[in-house]
Amino acid sequence: MSNVDLTQLINWRREFHRCPEFGWSEFTTTACLIKILRAMGLEVLAGPKMINRDFIYGRTPALVESGLARAKANSVDEALLAEMDGLTGCVAIFDSGKPGPTVALRFDIDCVYVQETAEAEHIPNRDDFASKNPGMMHACGHDGHASIGLGIAKWLTENGNQLTGKVKIVFQPAEEGMRGGRPVAESGIVDDANYFLGMHLGFIAKSGEIVVNPNNFLCTTKVDFRFYGAPAHAGAEPHLGINALAGACHAATQMLGISRHGKGMSRVNVGVIRAGEDRNVIPSYGELQAEVRGENEEINSFMAQQMHRIAEGAAHSFNLRLESEIMGEGVDLVNDKELVELLTNIVRRNPELTAVQQRSFGGSEDATTIAKRVQRNGGKSIYFIVGADLAAGHHQAEFDFDERQLKTAADLFIGCLQDLMVNPA
Numbered sequence: 001m002s003n004v005d006l007t008q009l010i011n012w013r014r015e016f017h018r019c020p021e022f023g024w025s026e027f028t029t030t031a032c033l034i035k036i037l038r039a040m041g042l043e044v045l046a047g048p049k050m051i052n053r054d055f056i057y058g059r060t061p062a063l064v065e066s067g068l069a070r071a072k073a074n075s076v077d078e079a080l081l082a083e084m085d086g087l088t089g090c091v092a093i094f095d096s097g098k099p100g101p102t103v104a105l106r107f108d109i110d111c112v113y114v115q116e117t118a119e120a121e122h123i124p125n126r127d128d129f130a131s132k133n134p135g136m137m138h139a140c141g142h143d144g145h146a147s148i149g150l151g152i153a154k155w156l157t158e159n160g161n162q163l164t165g166k167v168k169i170v171f172q173p174a175e176e177g178m179r180g181g182r183p184v185a186e187s188g189i190v191d192d193a194n195y196f197l198g199m200h201l202g203f204i205a206k207s208g209e210i211v212v213n214p215n216n217f218l219c220t221t222k223v224d225f226r227f228y229g230a231p232a233h234a235g236a237e238p239h240l241g242i243n244a245l246a247g248a249c250h251a252a253t254q255m256l257g258i259s260r261h262g263k264g265m266s267r268v269n270v271g272v273i274r275a276g277e278d279r280n281v282i283p284s285y286g287e288l289q290a291e292v293r294g295e296n297e298e299i300n301s302f303m304a305q306q307m308h309r310i311a312e313g314a315a316h317s318f319n320l321r322l323e324s325e326i327m328g329e330g331v332d333l334v335n336d337k338e339l340v341e342l343l344t345n346i347v348r349r350n351p352e353l354t355a356v357q358q359r360s361f362g363g364s365e366d367a368t369t370i371a372k373r374v375q376r377n378g379g380k381s382i383y384f385i386v387g388a389d390l391a392a393g394h395h396q397a398e399f400d401f402d403e404r405q406l407k408t409a410a411d412l413f414i415g416c417l418q419d420l421m422v423n424p425a
Helices: 006-018 027-039 062-074 078-084 142-162 181-185 244-255 296-319 337-348 367-376 405-421
Strands: 043-046 091-096 102-108 166-172 194-201 208-209 218-228 268-277 285-296 320-328 354-356 379-385 390-392
Touching: 006 027, 006 405, 027 043, 027 078, 027 091, 027 142, 043 218, 043 367, 062 078, 091 142, 102 367, 102 405, 142 166, 142 194, 142 405, 166 181, 166 367, 181 367, 194 367, 194 405, 218 244, 218 296, 244 268, 244 285, 244 296, 268 296, 285 296, 296 320, 320 354, 320 367, 337 354, 337 379, 337 405, 367 379, 379 405
Parallel strands: 102 166, 102 194, 194 379, 208 354
Antiparallel strands: 043 091, 091 166, 208 379, 218 285, 218 320, 268 285
């Protein structure tokens, strides 16, 4: 096991937990990461140096401004905000100075829109590190992920002389909604990576379990559909109106009835519908926020095409103008056998841990886009699960996790780095 300090990991985790920030608004979080990493002596890239603006999803001016305002209220240095250039996330680079492989590690940093419970027995309340930002909470463990990344960075600065090659630690924004992975991948920041490693705390495993080869990562496409009609008085002149609510509702019910694919898992959901102005006005605007998922890209593409056809058909039927915008997307992933075997051997060196070879992930994960980018460039990738007992499920108001597993995760990453990058001298 490494000499990573669990107390330090917990302190970092709790600091991030107090100040959760939604994707693309994580300016305070990013500034905190950059300051800590640079104080360690690491090179740190931020803003357009690790984000390709052309591939950004689900980032609105209001969202960005809210994060910037929060950062200024938190006294974040203006020069640091200027360096970020309106973009969040950062990449820390450790260079051993010796020829060897490049290994990319990825840790997400955003929160979800959940109001944290006020229950006194909730540990963040009991120990005074609950969210200070109303309606936002680290209810998925990304605060823990960020602290693990920092722990590995600190270990590298103190012990990296035993390694060869480079390590790139990617602190990714906007994982929720599958919005940040592609702009990171398309920046080219991992194009020189021979290996990619990512992980998640909890989820489908309990403390002591390490799912070394989770399967059934689902591709996904998340789309907003906007229907535009015309208002009119609902009593006096309803014939002059064009009812966008009716078109949106029709599209929603039809989308939920899309035939599931016979070649593998497929999913569809309409999670949000907004429409109308007043009870006596023909609704002139309707909006759907929908998503599809598929076991592979072929199935996901089928589901997405059906969803778009239904929206277009509803717009035509109700004489509406339609706009659609992709708000996020993710791909499937098959872990490389070499890395599965490597991680399995590392887990087996620790008698308190159990290696679970396969367990269904059954959802989508933004890291897959970065992992596949590495694979398509000839590298190898793995995404694994570090079990952690949970107080409540992910994205719930009572969510909390076994903080001891922060060190477990850091130790596993460090073990992988040591096996992949050991100095042959």
